[in-house]
Amino acid sequence: MDVDTDDEELHVHNLTFNGTSLEDAKAFVQQNLRDGVKCPACGQLCKVYRRKLNSTMALALVMIYTHFKLHPHHTWLHVAAFLVKVKRDSSIAGGDVVKLRYWGLLERAPGERDDGSDRVGRYRITSVGNQFVEGKIAVPRYVYLYNQLLLRLSEEMTTIRDALGDRFSYDELMKGS
Secondary structure, three states, X not given: OOOOOOOXXXXXXXXXXXXXXXXXXXXHHHHOOOOOEEOOOOOOEEOEEEEEOOHHHHHHHHHHHHHHHHOOOOOOEEHHHHHHHHHXXXXXXXXXXXXXXXXXXXXXXXXXXXXXXXXOOEEEEOHHHHHHHOOOOOXXXXXXXXXXXXXXXXXXXXXXXXXXXXXXXXXXXXXXX
């Protein structure tokens, strides 16, 4: 599946399904994943999303990196609570930061919440994440996701400095790390 989309607002096209079989439905969905389509078999919204490693994600990763450097005995970190505490701004703790796991930069802790969900909120930076923050490697600029599954990585690469952009100073962030 090699689909390219943008991080733009979702517009599902009112397409008419004229098939009669499950195979026809699968083909219909496959042909329309880029723009988004409602599955004629189950009604699920089907769309491939292209997600960029953006400056807020890069900032959060540097902060997580710094935390683990300062507290090497810590195994896992509740990322959302940590980012809200450090930045005093809940907007940084949104869902984009935990998507860093699709790049292999964060690892999610195993376990379940009381409600059975595996989203316990605890993560740790990976060795790839450390190398990325330290400027030793570049990673793909985009990931392509479908139904919270990684389909592919872009060939276009980014560095930590590129990802931080003009919004944040890498040198300032890394002081004391």
